[in-house]
Amino acid sequence: VPDDWYRRVPGEEETEMAFEELLAELARRREKALAMGGEQRLARRRAEGHMNARQRLDALLDPGSFHESGLLATSFRPEARDRTPADGKIAGFGRVDGRPVAVVSNDFTVLGATSSVVNGKKIRHIRQVAHESGMPVVLLGESAGARMPDRMGAAGRSILGQDPAEFLRDRRTPWVSALLGSCYGSSTWYACLSDFVVMRKGSTMAVASGRVTELAIKQEVDPEELGGWKLHTGTTGLVDVAVDTDEQALETVRKFLSYLPSHNGEPPPAAPVPEGSDDAIKDILNIVPESRAKTYDVRELLSRLLDRETLFELKPRFGKSLVTGLGRLNGGTIGVIASNPKFKGGAIDVDACNKATSFLVLCDSFNVPIVFLVDQPGFLIGIEGEKRGAPGRIMNWMNALSLVSVPRIAITLRKNYGQAYLNMGGGRNSEEAAAWPSADFGFMDPATGVNVLHGIRYEDDPERFKKLMAEIEQDSAPWGLAATYEAKTVIDPRETREYLKQILLVHSRRPANGVGQHRLCCWPTSY
Amino acid sequence: MARIEVRIEITGNVWKVLARPGERVSEDDALLILESMKMEIPVLAPEDGVVKEILVSEGELITEGSLAVVLES
Numbered sequence: 001v002p003d004d005w006y007r008r009v010p011g012e013e014e015t016e017m018a019f020e021e022l023l024a025e026l027a028r029r030r031e032k033a034l035a036m037g038g039e040q041r042l043a044r045r046r047a048e049g050h051m052n053a054r055q056r057l058d059a060l061l062d063p064g065s066f067h068e069s070g071l072l073a074t075s076f077r078p079e080a081r082d083r084t085p086a087d088g089k090i091a092g093f094g095r096v097d098g099r100p101v102a103v104v105s106n107d108f109t110v111l112g113a114t115s116s117v118v119n120g121k122k123i124r125h126i127r128q129v130a131h132e133s134g135m136p137v138v139l140l141g142e143s144a145g146a147r148m149p150d151r152m153g154a155a156g157r158s159i160l161g162q163d164p165a166e167f168l169r170d171r172r173t174p175w176v177s178a179l180l181g182s183c184y185g186s187s188t189w190y191a192c193l194s195d196f197v198v199m200r201k202g203s204t205m206a207v208a209s210g211r212v213t214e215l216a217i218k219q220e221v222d223p224e225e226l227g228g229w230k231l232h233t234g235t236t237g238l239v240d241v242a243v244d245t246d247e248q249a250l251e252t253v254r255k256f257l258s259y260l261p262s263h264n265g266e267p268p269p270a271a272p273v274p275e276g277s278d279d280a281i282k283d284i285l286n287i288v289p290e291s292r293a294k295t296y297d298v299r300e301l302l303s304r305l306l307d308r309e310t311l312f313e314l315k316p317r318f319g320k321s322l323v324t325g326l327g328r329l330n331g332g333t334i335g336v337i338a339s340n341p342k343f344k345g346g347a348i349d350v351d352a353c354n355k356a357t358s359f360l361v362l363c364d365s366f367n368v369p370i371v372f373l374v375d376q377p378g379f380l381i382g383i384e385g386e387k388r389g390a391p392g393r394i395m396n397w398m399n400a401l402s403l404v405s406v407p408r409i410a411i412t413l414r415k416n417y418g419q420a421y422l423n424m425g426g427g428r429n430s431e432e433a434a435a436w437p438s439a440d441f442g443f444m445d446p447a448t449g450v451n452v453l454h455g456i457r458y459e460d461d462p463e464r465f466k467k468l469m470a471e472i473e474q475d476s477a478p479w480g481l482a483a484t485y486e487a488k489t490v491i492d493p494r495e496t497r498e499y500l501k502q503i504l505l506v507h508s509r510r511p512a513n514g515v516g517q518h519r520l521c522c523w524p525t526s527y
Numbered sequence: 528m529a530r531i532e533v534r535i536e537i538t539g540n541v542w543k544v545l546a547r548p549g550e551r552v553s554e555d556d557a558l559l560i561l562e563s564m565k566m567e568i569p570v571l572a573p574e575d576g577v578v579k580e581i582l583v584s585e586g587e588l589i590t591e592g593s594l595a596v597v598l599e600s
Contacts, residue, residue, distance in 0.1 A: 345563065382591050384592065448564075
C-alpha cells in the first residue's frame with residue numbers, strides 16, 4: 001500500500017466529470033428554487049402591482065448583502081417536494097445600512113406561504129442566530145396560515161408546539177414585521193410579537209382568513225372590516241403605521257431600525273445632526289398658545305425640538321391624545337411621549353394608556369432615553385373608559401414606568417393635572433423634571449377647582465369666583481415646585497432643545513455605556 | 528360611497544359648528560368645537576369625505592358616544 005493512499009481518489013480521472021454533474025444538479029436545484037411558485041403566479045402579482053418575496057428582500061437589504069439559508073429546503077411530504085421551493089418562506093441574513101439583520105420573507109406563490117415543519121425549522125434557526133449574534137429580526141408577512149393536510153390529525157398535532165420558545169419574546173434584539181398582503185397564522189403571530197409593525201393598505205391581518213371566518217360565523221365578512229389597516233392602526237393599535245406600497249413599507253422598516261441598536265447590549269447608533277436643526281425652535285412661542293383653553297398639535301412642536309425631520313411617530317392613528325415617537329436630539333435617539341391637546345384636549349384615554357406603556361417597553365428594552373412633554377388635563381373620565389378597564393391600564397403604565405431603567409426627563413408645558421402627573425414622569429418617576437413658565441400643576445383645572453373646593457360656580461358670584469380662581473392658579477404655578485426643588489428648573493420654551501441636549505448628556509449612564517437593565521424586556525407584547 | 532359616523536368622544540357643550548353640509552373635508556379637519564374640561568376641543572374628521580348631515584347645534588350639551596356629524600367618503 002503506498003504511503004499516500006489516502007490522497008488518492010478511485011477513478012480520479014472521472015472526478016472532474018462527476019463534479020460537473022453535481023454542480024449542474026446544484027445549479028438546476030437552485031434555479032428551480034429561485035423560480036418560486038412559477039411564472040404564472042409571479043405574473044399575477046406583477047399585474048396587481050405587488051412585489052414578490054425576493055424583490056422585497058432586494059428592496060429591504062443593502063445591495064448584494066443577502067445570504068440565504070435554506071434555499072433548497074422543501075416540504076417534508078414527498079408528494080409536495082416539487083412544488084414547495086424554499087418551502088414557501090425565504091430566510092437568511094443580510095444588512096440594513098451596513099448593520100446585520102436576520103430576515104424571513106413569506107413567499108405567497110408557494111402554497112400561500114403556509115406554515116410547515118421545514119419552514120418552521122428555518123424560522124427557528126433565523127431567530128436563534130439573531131438572538132445569539134445580536135441582530136434584529138425582520139419578518140415580511142404574507143401567509144395563509146397552517147399548511148394542510150400537514151397539521152391535521154394526531155400526526156399534525158404532534159409536530160405543533162415542539163419549540164417551547166416559539167412565542168417567547170425577551171427583546172434581546174428588535175423585531176419588526178411588515179404586513180404585505182393576506183396575513184393569517186404565522187405572519188399575524190409574529191407581527192403581534194414584534195416591536196414595530198407596518199402594514200401596506202389593502203392587506204389583512206386576522207386570526208383566520210375571511211373564508212374560514214365566514215364558515216364559522218355564517219355571515220359574509222369584509223376583509224377590511226376583519227383586519228384592514230384602519231382597524232389595526234385606529235382601533236386595535238396592533239399596527240403602528242400604514243403605507244400605500246410595498247416599497248414604502250420596506251423603507252419604513254429600514255427607517256425604524258435606524259433608530260435602534262442591533263441588540264440590547266449597546267446604545268442606539270449616533271447619526272449626524274442635520275444642518276439647521278437648532279433654528280426651528282425659535283418660533284416655538286407661536287406654536288403653543290399661552291391660554292390653556294386653546295389647543296395645538298404637539299407634533300409641530302416636536303418637529304422644531306428634534307433634529308430636523310427625525311420624528312418617527314408610532315401609532316399616529318391610535319390613542320391620539322398622546323404622541324409616541326422616536327427621534328434624534330443632537331444625533332442621539334430619544335423616545336418622546338407628548339400630550340397632544342389637538343385630540344380630546346390631551347385627556348388620556350385607555351388607548352393612549354396602552355400606547356404609552358408599549359412605548360416605555362420599547363425604549364427601556366433598547367436603551368432609548370425617554371422625554372415626556374406634558375400638557376394634559378388628566379385621564380379621560382367617562383363610562384366608556386371604565387368599561388374598558390381604565391384604572392387597570394393606568395396602573396399598568398405606572399408599573400411599567402417604575403421598572404424603566406433608561407433616563408427619563410419630564411417637561412411640563414402647560415397643564416399637568418391629577419394622577420396623570422405621575423404617569424407622565426411626575427415626582428420621582430423621572431430623573432429630571434423641568435417646567436415652562438406656563439406650567440400649571442393643580443390637581444385639576446383651576447376653574448373646576450373653585451367648583452369642587454368652594455362649591456360656587458362662575459354665574460353664582462363672578463367676582464368671588466375670579467378671586468378664588470386666581471388664588472388657586474397662583475398656588476399651581478411652576479414657581480412653587482421650583483422653590484421646593486420638585487421642578488429642577490424653569491426654562492424659557494425657546495431653551496427647551498438646549499436644555500434637553502445638556503441634560504441628556506448629564507444622564508448618559510457612562511459606566512454602563514448607556515445600556516439599561518431591561519426590566520421590561522419580557523413585558524407582554526399585546527395585552 | 529361609505530357612510531362615516533363622527534361620534535363625540537368627550538362630553539361637552541357645542542361651542543361652534545364649523546362644518547357645512549355639502550362641504551368637502553380632509554382627515555383631521557375640525558368639524559365642531561366643543562367646550563369641555565374648560566378647553567376648546569375640536570371634533571375632527573376621521574377621514575376624508577363630504578359632510579352629509581350635522582346633527583348638533585351650537586350651545587347644545589352632547590354626551591360621549593352621541594352622533595354629531597355624518598360624512599360620506
